[in-house]
Amino acid sequence: MILTGLYDSPFARRVALALHVHGVAFERAALSVFGDFEAVMRANPLGRAPALQLDDGRIVSDSRAIIEWIEDPEAGFGGPMLAPEGAHARFAMLEAEGLAIGLADKAVARSAENRRPAQLQDREQILRLEKQMTSGLDWLERWADRRSTSGEPDRADLAAVCAATYLAQKWPGVFDADARPALEHYRAGWEARAPFTLAPFPVD
Ligand SMILES: N[C@@H](CCC(=O)N[C@@H](CS)C(=O)NCC(=O)O)C(=O)O
Incomplete structure (x- = not known):
């Protein structure tokens, strides 16, 4: 594979x-x-x-x-399931996972805007993306405050940590760790543990 x-x-x-x-x-x-x-x-x-x-x-x-x-x-793979069982828990997971994936989409789109020559960058689109990223981070900050970093991660944790670390590394001006203590605590807590340590975000 x-x-x-x-x-x-x-x-x-x-x-x-x-x-x-x-x-x-x-x-x-x-x-x-x-x-x-x-x-x-x-x-x-x-x-x-x-x-x-x-x-x-x-x-x-x-x-x-x-x-x-x-x-x-x-x-036929073993290991713990990443999607919780039960309609209520599953919906809560999908709600957060969808939000985190969408936030990652917006952050990646913002990075793509920077690949264009300065004179071709769309100022209106940049402001829109940054507003969406900030609002998504606001939601995740409230969500992360209720989350634990012990036990096994679920699909929402994988998506949220990957999105938050991407933003922390690429867009520190948008994801100000000091201004979002719950999300930063949650993100850093998971990043110190497997499976996150087995596929670390590349730092150059
Ligand atoms: N919805 C897709 C998004 C994948 C995505 O945006 N990948 C980026 C890299 S981070 C990419 O391939 N960008 C180049 C392109 O879409 O042409 C997924 O969840 O896999």
Whole structure:
């Protein structure tokens, strides 16, 4: 099994974390969607990361679909389930996971804006993205205040920690750790533990 993507991608990273939780052995193609675009196109018809190539050659893309596949009983992997049982707990997990993935989407879109030459950057779009990122962080700050960093993480924890660390590293002006103590405590607490230590965010 081959996972394509860099761990500075909040999407590729959370897939790697899910694979580690389930104890699935995998190789990694540490390719950049920009610098190694042609190779990424060969790994995923959409040229995006993450993509997981199964041992039989099939390719699953999109982090949500990949994690769903990893957790499907048919895949036959062991380890603790990342989706809680019971409608109430499951809905609460999906609510937070959806928010965290959306926040990561906005932060990645904000980073993409910086790849454009300064004169082509869209000021209105940048302000809109930063407003969305700030509002998403406000929500996660309240949520993180009620969360623990002991026990086993669920899918919402994987998504929230990957999104928060991406923002902390790439957008420290938007995610000011001093102004968001609950989220910072939660993020740093999980980052110090497996599975997060097994697929760390690359620090250059
Ligand atoms: N919804 C997708 C988002 C994946 C995504 O945005 N990946 C970025 C890298 S962080 C990417 O491939 N960007 C290049 C592109 O979309 O062309 C997922 O959850 O996997």
